[in-house]
Every structure is written in structure tokens, then in C-alpha cells.
Amino acid sequence: MIHILLRGAQVITMAPHRPDTEHADILIDDDTIAAVGENLDPTGADIIDVTGRIIMPGLVNAHLHTWQTALRGVGTDWTLMDYLGRMHGAAARHYRPEDMHIGTLAGALSQLDRGTTTVGDWCHNTPTPEHTDAAFDGLRASGVRGVFLHGTPYSAADATHPVGEIDRLSGGPLLTIGMAVRGPQLSTPDTAVADFRAAAERGLVVSMHQSGGEPGPGWAAVRDAGLLSPRTNIVHGAGLTDDWFKTLVDAGATLTSTPENELGQGHGFPVTGHLLRLGAAPSLGTDTDAITPADVLSAARIALAHQRGHDHEHHRQTTGSFSHTATITAKQALAWATVEGARALGLADRVGRLEPGMQADLIVLDAPAPNPIATALHATAADIEAVMIAGRWRKRDHTLLDVDLGTIRAQLHESAAHLLPHFPG
Template identity: 75%
Template sequence: MKRVLLRGAQVITMAAHRPDAELVDVLVEDDQIAAIGEGLGETGAEVVDVTGRIVMPGLVNAHLHTWQTALLGVGANWTLADYLGRMHGAVARHYRPEDMRIGTLAGALSQLDRGTTTLGDWCHNTPTSEHTDAAVEGLRASGIRGVFLHGTPYSAADLAHPVSEVDRLLDGRTGTHALLTFGMAVRGPQLSTPDVAVTDFRAAAERGVVVSTHQSGGAPGPGWEAVRDAGLLSPGTNVVHGAGLTDEWIRTLVDAGASITCTPENELGQGHGSPVTGELLRLGAAPSLGTDTDAVAPGDVLSAARIALAHQRGRDHDHHRRETGAFSLTATITAKQALAWATVEGARALGLDGHVGRLEAGLQADLLVIDSAPRLVPTHDPIAVALYSTPGDIEAVMVAGQWRKRDHALVDVDLEAVRARLWESADHLLPRLADWR
């Protein structure tokens, strides 16, 4: 049995029954958290002194297209129409299996470096089994905890999801891994006929996997009514963006236990619509968070949390000003709520609640250590320091009891080889942007 004892840090557990932050030890045994408390014994444990640091649950990026990593930043000025035309209309069809592998690997490593321990990898460029397997291999090789959401290239609205590929993944024919689970990334009710939407949602329900779908840029169509009427909305349903959904529809999803993942920087910048944070909060629910695509927006989940928080606070101030003539005198949302969106809510959206998202005995040992850099001192409020930290402040990252980052550097990875292959992929893909019309 491998034992690691983290000692001396302010610990944010995100557990409902514990204080916001506390000076306690964290004992890890193999891949699980064994105990959290004061003065834990160190018999047989490697003692790691984290005095002055903050230890908290690993972040959860619930929605990212890692296959697009080689095109980092090329879409910084793209609208949603640009993205759909250039990425999916022009470049996607030129991807080779190796481009899928290296993009996924590099994207997942980038997430680990930023403190993300669980990734919802929404992979919708899998024209062949070879492309799928290459993407899965990249995710597996990174060492991140991944939920691989199998999607397909954009196609006819009456074409059902290829469930044989999903079954192949679930049967382990691509190789099993303790950190990897699978779900379905379907075109969904907005982009499919009602019959196909029902067929795809039912296929996910029969297999007991998360089904995730985009919804933005317009009002929900008849496919949503068909899925609802078939009784297929459930806690296994994940809606990305949610922009365009009416208050009634959001209530329907919340009542069914479904989750909504907001990608605030991407949504505001590209034209998806405003994040539906406030609409969820009014119903006693909350969003999970994603960063969508490195081609368009930074992949930092804490930045997404801060943007979502500031955007909704601004909306609330505006509403209060219209009602009373002055801004609100009290904060409508707390920093801890925003931190929960990037941890607890992300785990729930990906079907991993009870495994990750909090630090509790019996849960997986997925955590990060925030440095005690001068810019983070004095630590009057550990929750605020955690929320407002940057990727450069992430000193260490652990996934399932294994260090994936120590002393501000990723471990057990040949970064030079990854960079070289990623540049080769970029050199192949970037010229294809000219094919867009």
C-alpha cells in the first residue's frame, strides 16, 4: 500500500459538512483519500510538507474539444459562424488519426498543468474507428481522469449516432483504463430530427452512460419536446451552453436532474448567447463549467469560473439598478459557489459525483496544491485565493494518488516530443483553413 501524507496546508474540501477551509492533514492511500484531520499519523507514509499552501479538489473541465489543440488560438477573433465554417467545414475532414492523438494528449496535459484532474472530452471528429482509437489513446497516455464523450462529425439530421462504436468502446476493445470512462456526445435535439434525438438519448439510457448535447444560438426545436415526452431527460443528461432555452425548459431540465455546462468566455465571445448561470441559480441549481476549445478561448477552468461569476454579478447589479436606481448592496453569488461550479458541479455533470469533486475519505485522491507565492500572500480567505489563482500558481497536481505535476512541472512526460508532434500536426492542419468558403 502506498501512503502519502500532506501536512501543513489550508485544506478546502468542498464537502458540505466541513468548514470552507481548515488547517488539517490529508492522508492518501493508493488511489483514495483515507483520512482528513488534525495530527494524522505518518506510519509508513511519505510526508509532503505543504505548509503555507492551499490543497483543494482537482478542477473539473466538463466540456473541452481537445482534438482542436494543435490550432491553439487561431480562432481568437472567430464568431460562432467562423468556428463552424472553418473548424468543422474546412479543417476537420483533414484530420488524420495521429492529429487526433497528439491533439488530445497535448490538450489533456495542458489541463493537468492548469490543475484540472477530470476532463469531459467532447470528441466530435471521429469519421473512422482509427480516429476514435487515436483520440482515446491520447487521453489515456496523459494520465488525466477522462470521460471520453464519443461524438461524430456534423452530418444529416436524420442520421442516428453510430452506437456500434460506443459499444466497442464500452466493451473495452480499445483497451481499458482505470481513469477512463465513456459517454455519448450526440448532435441532439437542436440538430437532429425528433426521431433521431429520441433514438440517441434512448441508446445512452440503455447503456447507462452520460449523454451530452449542444444547445445554443436559437430556441429549442421539436426534438426537445420529443425527448422530454419520451421520458429520456435524467441525471445522465448534460446540456452544453443551454443558451436559447426558455426558463420553462431550464426548469424542466433541472427537475429531471439534468446538468447544464456553461463555457462563459466562449459563449460571450462567439455569440452562443449569455451564460444561463442566473437562470439556474434561481431554481436552486448551478452550472458546471467548460472551456470549449483552445482554438478560441483559454483552457483555464478557474478563469471560466471568474468570468461566469463576474458576468452574473453584473447582470444582478443591472437588474437591481433598474428596480431601485442603485446597484446591489450585497453580493448575489459567493466565491465558494463559483469554486463549486469548477469542482462539485463538474463531477456531477460527468456522472462522477461520489468519486471526485470533493476531498473526503473514500473518494478518489484527485487534488491540487496552490503555491504560497508572494502574490497570494497574505491568505486571508483561502477560497478567494483559490478562485483567483492562475495556472502558474498550481504547484502540484495528483490524480488517483499519482503525482502528475510537482514543483510546477509535469512529471513522467516527454514534453519536447509532445511539442514536436504537435507542431507537425499544426503544420499539416493550419493551411487547410484556406479551404473555408
């Protein structure tokens, strides 16, 4: 049985009833946080001195296609149309199960190294059960906490999700299953309703992309069927109207922004402001390593700066001057990468905050500073000294544990060498 006392750090709990930061001990029993407070009883515990460090909840990357990791950076200058044509229209068809496995494994480990303890892995290159199993096994082998969002290659708008593939998958202590559907924007109304109903019957998170214009007729069909709920997750959200944002927020649905990808590829502007005006907030993702860096804190900083820029410009147009106070705080941006990500993936009762009864998913930053919140938001992988998931260390002393990086790199290079010739010139 694990019994650990972390002592001496500045702690960011992200719990609503606690200070922004505090000096506190964290007591961990097995996979769970037992207590957070000053001078906790260390009897029987393995005491770890983390003086001068910052401890905060593990980050949550709510939208990522890990299967594309071997092609890191290949599409940095692509537009959205380039990505759809070159990745999905060409290269994706040449993926072997082993490519799915190593991409997913390496992508998840890259997230761990950056302080991400939970991943929403949107896996939509599953032409065969073997491809699905290889990706799922890669995610499980990484040791990350994850929601494996089973998707499908792009196909006809009236093709319903293959629920048999969902039903045969079995999660575990760290992995849960969700559905990555084409959604109302890319499906016929009847198909969208059927997919939402299948997810609801199974109690699963159902996630979908929304961009490329105003909402299609499938959205109204899903709404009228009463299928919008807190387990509905919309990625991007570009093109939604104010009325639709209100409808979704009122239903408890979540929206995930991938701001660097959205701004660079042409999805549309991040939906941060729309949500904040309704008293809601986005979760964050990095989308794909093939296009943008796999760093959810970078996504948080970009989303924060982008929305502050909009707010300053609005203030300038109405008053003649930029805003004299910050319209959004750094702590709010941290919440998007922790609390809101957990909510988007249906895990708000387990991760995203450091509180008794929550899972012991946390990160240790070796970056002391007068403002721990800002230091955490500005952290890079080099600042992440340690990562714990369910009470087990996955990274210590700036090094991933129990990982054969040499073998993984070699397999990743082999996968890239196989896939790159299949891109159109």
C-alpha cells in the same frame, strides 16, 4: 501500496458539512482519500510537508474539444459561424489519426498543468475508427481522469449515433465512456429519442449542444419519452425557455457553460442566473483552445463576474443603486469548477470533493493568502505546484512528471503545419 500523509496546508474540501477552509491533514491510501482531519496518525505514511500551501479538489473541465489543441488561438476573432465553417466545414476534414492523438494528448496535459484533474473530452471529429482510437489513446496516455464523450462529425439530422463505436470502446480506472450526440436541437425527434435511449440502455452520460434559437421539436420528444435524467448534460443551453430550464432541473439534468466562448462567439449569454434561480448551478468548460484559453478557473471568474454584473444592473433598475451585497460568492464559483463539473460527468461519487472514500484527485497551490477561497479562484498555472490523480503525482514542484515535452511540442507543431493550409482564406 501508496500511503501518503499531506500535512500543514490550508484545505478547501468543498464538502458541504465542513468549513470553507481549515488546517487539516489528508491521509491517502493507494488511490483513495482515507481521512481528512487534524493530527492524523502518520504511522507508515510518507509524510509530505505542505505548510503554507493550499490544497483543494482537482478542477473539472466539463466541456473541452482537446482534438483542436494544435490550432490554439487560430480562431480568437471568429464568430460561431466562422468556427463552424472554418473548423468543421474545412480543417476538420483534413485531420489524420496522428493529429487527433497529439491534439488530445497535448490538450489533456495542458489541463493537468492548470490544475484540471478531470476532463469531459467532447470528441466529435471521428470519421473513422482509427481517428477515434487515436484520440482515445491520447487521452489515456496523458494520465488525466476523463470522460471520453464520443461524438461524430456533423451529418444529416436523421443519422443516429453509431453505437457500435461506443460498444467497442473500453475505459479503465481513469477513463469512462459517454456519448456526445447532436441532440434534440440538431436531430429529428425520432433520432434524438433513439440516441437518448441508446445512452440510457448503456448507463452513459449523454451530452449535447443547445444554442441557436428556441428548443426544436426533438426536445419535447425526448421529454415525453421520459429520457431526461441526471445523466443528461446540455452544453451552453442558450435559447432554452424558463419552462425548459425548470423541466431539465427537475429531471436532474446538468448544464455546462463555457462563458468566455459563449460571450465572444455569439452562442448567447451564460445560463448561470437561470439555474441559480431554480436552486441549481452550472458546471464549466473552456470549449476549444482554438478560440479561448484552456483555463477553467478563468471560466469560473468570467461566469461569476458576468452574473454579478447582471445582478447589479437588475438591482440598479429596481432601486436606483447597485447591490450592496454580493449576490454570488467566490466559493460558489469554485463549486462550479469542481463539484458541479463532477456531477455533470457522472463522477460526483468519485471526484470534486476531498472526503474519505473519494478518489485522491487534488491540487496543491503555492499561493498562501488570508483568503484561501479567493486565492484558489484567482490562481493561474504558475500557482499550481502539484497535481495528484488517483493518489499518483502528475505534477510536482511546478513541473509535469513523466512527460517528454520536447517531443510533444514538435509533434504539435508538425500537426499545426499540416492543418493550417486547409483553412479557407
